[in-house]
Amino acid sequence: MDQSTASGSTRASLYARHEPVFNRRIDGKFRRIKWAVMALCLIVYWVTPWLRWDRGSYAPDQAVLIDLAHRRFYMFGIEIWPHEFYFVAGLLIMAGIGLFLVTSAVGRAWCGYACPQTVWTDLFQHVDRLIDGDRNARMRLHKAPWGPAKIARRLVKWSIYLVISFATGGAWIFYFADAPTLQHAFWTGTADPVAYATVAVLTATTFVLGGFLREQVCIYMCPWPRIQTTMLDEKSLIVTYKDWRGEPRASVKKAQKAPDLYGDCIDCAQCVAVCPTGIDIREGAQVGCITCALCIDACDRVMKEVGRPRGLIDYATLEDAEAEQAGHAPTRHRKLIWRPRTLVYVGAWAGIGFALLFLLGARVHTDLTVSKDRNPPYILLSDGSVRNAYTLRLRNMQGRPRRMEIALDGLAGAEMWADDSRRAAAGRRIVRTVPADATYPLRIYVVAPQATSGQDFVFRLRALGEPDEMDTAEVRFDTPQEATP
Amino acid sequence: MADNHKRAGRLDEATRTETVGHEWDGIEELNTPLPRWWLWTFYACIVFAIGYCIAYPAWPMLARGTEGMLGWTSRGELDKEMKQAADARARTVAALADMPIEELARHPELMRAAVAGGAAAFRINCVQCHGVGAAGFKGFPNLNDDDWLWGGDLKAIETTLIHGIRQPGDAATRQSAMPAFGADGLLPPEQIEQVADHVLSLSGKSRPSTAGARVFADNCAVCHGPAGQGSRQFGAPDLTDPIWLDGGSRAEVIAQITRPHMGVMPAWAGRLDPVTIRMLAAYVHSLGGGEEAPAAMPASAPPAVPAP
Ligand code: SF4
Ligand code: SF4
Numbered sequence: 001m002d003q004s005t006a007s008g009s010t011r012a013s014l015y016a017r018h019e020p021v022f023n024r025r026i027d028g029k030f031r032r033i034k035w036a037v038m039a040l041c042l043i044v045y046w047v048t049p050w051l052r053w054d055r056g057s058y059a060p061d062q063a064v065l066i067d068l069a070h071r072r073f074y075m076f077g078i079e080i081w082p083h084e085f086y087f088v089a090g091l092l093i094m095a096g097i098g099l100f101l102v103t104s105a106v107g108r109a110w111c112g113y114a115c116p117q118t119v120w121t122d123l124f125q126h127v128d129r130l131i132d133g134d135r136n137a138r139m140r141l142h143k144a145p146w147g148p149a150k151i152a153r154r155l156v157k158w159s160i161y162l163v164i165s166f167a168t169g170g171a172w173i174f175y176f177a178d179a180p181t182l183q184h185a186f187w188t189g190t191a192d193p194v195a196y197a198t199v200a201v202l203t204a205t206t207f208v209l210g211g212f213l214r215e216q217v218c219i220y221m222c223p224w225p226r227i228q229t230t231m232l233d234e235k236s237l238i239v240t241y242k243d244w245r246g247e248p249r250a251s252v253k254k255a256q257k258a259p260d261l262y263g264d265c266i267d268c269a270q271c272v273a274v275c276p277t278g279i280d281i282r283e284g285a286q287v288g289c290i291t292c293a294l295c296i297d298a299c300d301r302v303m304k305e306v307g308r309p310r311g312l313i314d315y316a317t318l319e320d321a322e323a324e325q326a327g328h329a330p331t332r333h334r335k336l337i338w339r340p341r342t343l344v345y346v347g348a349w350a351g352i353g354f355a356l357l358f359l360l361g362a363r364v365h366t367d368l369t370v371s372k373d374r375n376p377p378y379i380l381l382s383d384g385s386v387r388n389a390y391t392l393r394l395r396n397m398q399g400r401p402r403r404m405e406i407a408l409d410g411l412a413g414a415e416m417w418a419d420d421s422r423r424a425a426a427g428r429r430i431v432r433t434v435p436a437d438a439t440y441p442l443r444i445y446v447v448a449p450q451a452t453s454g455q456d457f458v459f460r461l462r463a464l465g466e467p468d469e470m471d472t473a474e475v476r477f478d479t480p481q482e483a484t485p
Numbered sequence: 486m487a488d489n490h491k492r493a494g495r496l497d498e499a500t501r502t503e504t505v506g507h508e509w510d511g512i513e514e515l516n517t518p519l520p521r522w523w524l525w526t527f528y529a530c531i532v533f534a535i536g537y538c539i540a541y542p543a544w545p546m547l548a549r550g551t552e553g554m555l556g557w558t559s560r561g562e563l564d565k566e567m568k569q570a571a572d573a574r575a576r577t578v579a580a581l582a583d584m585p586i587e588e589l590a591r592h593p594e595l596m597r598a599a600v601a602g603g604a605a606a607f608r609i610n611c612v613q614c615h616g617v618g619a620a621g622f623k624g625f626p627n628l629n630d631d632d633w634l635w636g637g638d639l640k641a642i643e644t645t646l647i648h649g650i651r652q653p654g655d656a657a658t659r660q661s662a663m664p665a666f667g668a669d670g671l672l673p674p675e676q677i678e679q680v681a682d683h684v685l686s687l688s689g690k691s692r693p694s695t696a697g698a699r700v701f702a703d704n705c706a707v708c709h710g711p712a713g714q715g716s717r718q719f720g721a722p723d724l725t726d727p728i729w730l731d732g733g734s735r736a737e738v739i740a741q742i743t744r745p746h747m748g749v750m751p752a753w754a755g756r757l758d759p760v761t762i763r764m765l766a767a768y769v770h771s772l773g774g775g776e777e778a779p780a781a782m783p784a785s786a787p788p789a790v791p792a793p
Contacts, residue, residue, distance in 0.1 A: 016518035213522070220520055283499075375618030379773065382632040382726035389629075389773060419771065420593070445773055450727075 021278035024135040028297025037113045049174035056399040058436030101345035107237040112292040120210035131157045161211040169202030215277035234318035241282045271295035367395035368461035370473040377478040384450035392442045396434040403464040410457035414448040603768025631774035632728045634720045638776045643766040649752030661719040667743025681738045687713045687725040
């Protein structure tokens with residue numbers, strides 16, 4: 001925000017300059033949690049595509065793989081086919097409800113700790129500190145005129161940005177193809193142009209969003225802060241400056257002279273100095289606050305030094321704030337989760353989770369779909385019999401070829417043959433070897449004796465030697481003699 | 486830039502931001518300044534748009550649009566894609582052109598490609614008469630069944646396609662004619678009714694008629710065979726099966742004997758390239774009634790056992 005507007009004497013500009021943030025290094029409880037979450041996120045992101053998982057010789061051995069070309073999604077022991085996309089939809093719904101749950105219980109924890117924009121901004125800010133020094137040194141360098149030393153430092157810093165960005169963009173593509181193969185192809189220049197384009201785009205976005213735009217993304221671009229603010233209520237944790245305790249603020253010296261006049265805040269501005277989005281939390285809750293809690297660490301440290309109780313800035317709910325101001329004890333934060341709203345989220349989240357687990361456990365790896373020829377619905381043959389045609393799709397959702405049997409159930413006197421066979425070889429069952437992890441299309445002609453009436457019957461698919469692996473499909477047999485039910 | 490922004494309202498104390506100057510029941514709107522990088526992004530977009538307009542077709546003019554420096558057109562893009570598709574198919578097309586159609590059955594890959602190509606060509610050239618499902622209509626044969634007028638093996642179907650049926654100007658066309666027994670006065674009406682009864686009796690749709698059988702032997706057996714099993718040599722339909730090209734009711738049979746309807750089909754040789762014709766033959770053969778090899782049809786033999 002333009003400082004000139006603060007005085008109120010000049011007109012505000014229509015456009016605001018970007019005020020760079022030089023946040024100070026800080027250590028403390030929440031900083032350590034942030035370190036841990038950051039390490040976890042980055043390790044998961046970079047290591048996951050390299051994990052192997054043995055699926056036999058017919059399927060890829062990458063533990064997590066989104067195989068767009070063959071339309072398969074592999075995740076450890078689970079392999080999802082396009083027609084089972086509801087598993088992915090279920091996971092996405094769970095992720096959504098999970099975010100509602102987290103937000104209603106602990107506020108913008110996603111923003112403060114786990115959001116990629118937060119994690120990478122944090123990473124880049126550490127690079128800043130490593131190359132240019134802490135807050136004051138960086139401010140000096142920012143103001144210094146351009147010279148060889150400054151240029152050299154900037155080049156070194158931006159090179160490191162670029163390396164991190166490239167590693168970030170580069171890792172992404174390994175989720176979509178076999179990582180070791182793709183890596184080799186990538187470096188030898190033989191990978192698909194789409195891979196290079198993807199890496200280039202993601203490197204550029206990481207470089208710009210993490211290296212330069214940073215908090216601007218949170219404040220101006222991201223819809224999530226707006227959505228989250230609608231989900232917060234008076235029982236959600238937010239980072240709160242306890243103004244009833246801190247105000248009126250005064251320096252330690254002033255406060256010593258007249259202890260009764262002043263609050264606990266010594267106006268040292270440490271909370272502003274450490275803030276990664278450069279805001280002053282003492283102005284109250286605001287959209288720029290991602291609740292990273294670094295200002296809590298900073299203020300706790302100050303309070304310890306001046307010998308006052310910690311928590312002048314702290315996680316607190318609006319209800320806590322009111323209670324504390326009225327002189328009551330705040331609720332224990334542990335209990336925040338046990339309220340109807342969060343319990344509904346927990347219930348929905350766990351319900352979907354258990355349903356998915358159940359479906360996953362109960363699913364068979366054999367599937368049959370049948371579509372009937374409707375034009376023409378039936379064919380009269382020269383011997384008076386009636387023929388219908390069907391396209392069957394036999395799915396073998398396992399990593400090995402399997403023998404499967406198709407049998408007719410119902411439709412007395414009928415026989416069938418596949419289009420790669422002939423009518424002379426017709427029978428009531430057909431056995432085929434379905435290749436590993438594949439859909440096997442089979443065009444079937446079913447012929448029924450003259451005077452058969454239109455009726456429903458069933459195709460039965462059975463994997464030979466596997467009693468539970470079966471599927472059925474009920475279809476119509478049309479004849480000139482119309483339906484008897 | 487806009488420091489002389491006249492209509493701006495007061496400065497809001499809490500946010501230190503100007504308001505837009507309107508008030509609704511005490512509610513005011515902040516005029517939050519736009520970040521400057523946003524402005525530059527906007528300018529960059531304008532520059533990109535100008536570049537785009539120069540490079541690509543963009544502005545509609547009176548007769549046609551501006552063409553752009555790169556010369557890109559959507560038609561050109563389509564031509565390129567069509568050419569790519571043709572190139573991709575070139576090997577299959579060459580193989581189909583070289584191979585006698587009888588051998589196609591021994592090459593399942595090629596057969597599949599031919600059937601797919603034939604299905605596409607059928608939808609453009611053949612559906613007008615034979616219908617989308619190739620099931621035909623009254624007077625237009627159903628190509629799914631196992632009842633063939635001129636033969637149902639690959640070679641016979643291809644020949645029919647090349648030369649057509651009753652096509653003037655093609656010496657090798659499938660040619661035959663049924664006399665108009667009624668219209669030309671060759672048979673009196675009562676004999677026509679008798680022979681119609683006999684024909685219907687062959688598939689059990691009517692009681693046998695001795696008089697009809699005699700008329701049949703004298704007038705019809707020469708083409709349709711003594712037992713009425715038809716002849717592919719003359720494209721004479723099998724009269725013993727339940728499939729009736731021109732209708733199987735008594736009135737329809739009488740009408741056909743009186744003033745016969747005889748179908749025609751274009752000779753496709755001059756209209757389609759040989760490979761497309763070959764693919765059409767493969768497609769028609771694949772519909773479920775295709776025969777393995779030319780069926781032997783001695784005039785007096787009983788009808789061939791239907792092949793799959
Ligand atoms: S105000 Fe505090 S909690 Fe909010 S973003 Fe800044 S440092 Fe983090
Ligand atoms: S760090 Fe604590 S004491 Fe220092 S200015 Fe911020 S709120 Fe006041």
